[in-house]
Amino acid sequence: MAKNAKISNAVIKRLPRYRRYLIELKKKGVEKISSKEFSNLIGYTASQIRQDLNNFGGFGQQGYGYSVDGLYKEISAILGLDKEYRMVIVGAGNLGQAIAKYTHFHKQGFKVCAAFDINPNLIGKDLDGIEILDYENIVEYVEEEEIDIGIICVNRDNAQEVADKLSFAGVKGIWNFAPTDIEVPSHVALEVVHLSDSLHSLAYHMNDIQKKEAAAEELRRSDKSARD
Amino acid sequence: MAKNAKISNAVIKRLPRYRRYLIELKKKGVEKISSKEFSNLIGYTASQIRQDLNNFGGFGQQGYGYSVDGLYKEISAILGLDKEYRMVIVGAGNLGQAIAKYTHFHKQGFKVCAAFDINPNLIGKDLDGIEILDYENIVEYVEEEEIDIGIICVNRDNAQEVADKLSFAGVKGIWNFAPTDIEVPSHVALEVVHLSDSLHSLAYHMNDIQKKEAAAEELRRSDKSARD
Numbered sequence: 001m002a003k004n005a006k007i008s009n010a011v012i013k014r015l016p017r018y019r020r021y022l023i024e025l026k027k028k029g030v031e032k033i034s035s036k037e038f039s040n041l042i043g044y045t046a047s048q049i050r051q052d053l054n055n056f057g058g059f060g061q062q063g064y065g066y067s068v069d070g071l072y073k074e075i076s077a078i079l080g081l082d083k084e085y086r087m088v089i090v091g092a093g094n095l096g097q098a099i100a101k102y103t104h105f106h107k108q109g110f111k112v113c114a115a116f117d118i119n120p121n122l123i124g125k126d127l128d129g130i131e132i133l134d135y136e137n138i139v140e141y142v143e144e145e146e147i148d149i150g151i152i153c154v155n156r157d158n159a160q161e162v163a164d165k166l167s168f169a170g171v172k173g174i175w176n177f178a179p180t181d182i183e184v185p186s187h188v189a190l191e192v193v194h195l196s197d198s199l200h201s202l203a204y205h206m207n208d209i210q211k212k213e214a215a216a217e218e219l220r221r222s223d224k225s226a227r228d
Numbered sequence: 229m230a231k232n233a234k235i236s237n238a239v240i241k242r243l244p245r246y247r248r249y250l251i252e253l254k255k256k257g258v259e260k261i262s263s264k265e266f267s268n269l270i271g272y273t274a275s276q277i278r279q280d281l282n283n284f285g286g287f288g289q290q291g292y293g294y295s296v297d298g299l300y301k302e303i304s305a306i307l308g309l310d311k312e313y314r315m316v317i318v319g320a321g322n323l324g325q326a327i328a329k330y331t332h333f334h335k336q337g338f339k340v341c342a343a344f345d346i347n348p349n350l351i352g353k354d355l356d357g358i359e360i361l362d363y364e365n366i367v368e369y370v371e372e373e374e375i376d377i378g379i380i381c382v383n384r385d386n387a388q389e390v391a392d393k394l395s396f397a398g399v400k401g402i403w404n405f406a407p408t409d410i411e412v413p414s415h416v417a418l419e420v421v422h423l424s425d426s427l428h429s430l431a432y433h434m435n436d437i438q439k440k441e442a443a444a445e446e447l448r449r450s451d452k453s454a455r456d
Binding site for chain 1: 243244325376400401407409417425427429430431
């Protein structure tokens with residue numbers, strides 16, 4: 001763990017994926033796995049896997065493989081998933097409500113404690129046990145309830161103001177779903193889910209595949225007519 | 229556009245972001261922008277911006293800057309956002325319902341035509357004008373309604389089967405929200421939103437910041453006691 005500070009972002013981004021596969025292996029009762037077997041499963045090369053896992057001191061033993069449970073626990077600890085996190089959602093519209101009701105996060109130790117909105121028609125409502133509170137009271141709530149993470153589900157125009165308020169109130173991390181870029185103080189971690197950007201990338205790749213297919217078809221045709 | 233085939237994935241990933249800023253500039257009535265002004269706004273270096281936009285033949289004129297509207301239209305066309313896309317959602321649970329109701333996509337030309345589920349309590353329901361249909365009929369629907377994109381919001385265990393069925397039915401792209409990796413045929417584009425992975429990254433960065441702060445604090449203390 002001492003080497004932790006030097007780990008590249010690219011490696012960090014792969015850790016949740018390693019962890020997901022380790023959970024599957026645990027479920028299947030697999031106890032040991034070699035980097036080669038892991039490679040077949042996850043799709044990274046065996047050397048990439050060894051290199052990634054060496055960042056953390058290396059859990060594998062030559063000719064023996066990795067302990068599935070040991071690796072799972074180490075990666076969980078590195079990711080900070082051996083604790084519980086308390087979260088609030090700001091913006092209780094469709095997306096905020098969906099996240100509030102998504103029990104998957106709760107099972108992983110991420111607990112949604114409350115949602116906040118400015119809409120009087122929403123304030124006081126209950127989302128499967130999670131209350132929608134008045135945004136006016138968010139700073140007090142975050143302080144008193146020791147909230148770790150604020151999830152921003154408001155629209156583009158209000159996202160920065162919400163981020164400022166959450167940071168001021170003392171959250172350690174912000175998870176931003178608003179379709180805009182926001183800035184946070186250096187002591188607050190920021191992770192962004194840009195749904196529109198992701199959809200636009202999909203559109204690009206769809207068109208790219210079709211253009212390549214059309215070009216290949218054109219080539220086949222001109223090839224055929226040259227032969228005719 | 230002829231250079232299109234060589235564009236790296238990293239550049240493509242930046243295009244939706246350029247486009248978002250161009251929309252903001254258009255709203256403000258800005259007609260021209262230099263790479264330097266654009267750099268101040270978006271945070272990439274001016275040389276990065278020139279390099280990125282040169283991939284598409286270069287829309288800028290020396291000493292004149294980029295035409296905001298021209299650049300917006302070109303990037304939109306490159307991303308394939310000058311057309312309309314027809315989408316279906318598979319899995320009408322909380323997340324599927326939220327996406328169905330998220331009007332933001334519709335405004336951008338991505339239309340959700342229907343949602344599908346196997347749950348008889350959900351089939352027949354209406355989500356703000358989008359009907360939940362029986363998953364049994366999805367292949368016929370995708371074929372008849374010429375659906376371009378399938379959005380997967382089912383659980384981990386069913387995601388691959390849904391992807392297979394959507395690909396078979398003829399979608400050109402799949403947007404996967406299920407917390408698992410799926411495979412699609414090479415003629416189908418795939419874009420993934422891993423919400424759990426994103427949350428785990430956030431947890432890592434939060435812990436990383438705290439570890440660094442603790443180490444800095446430790447250093448200050450030992451420094452102080454050495455001086456005392």
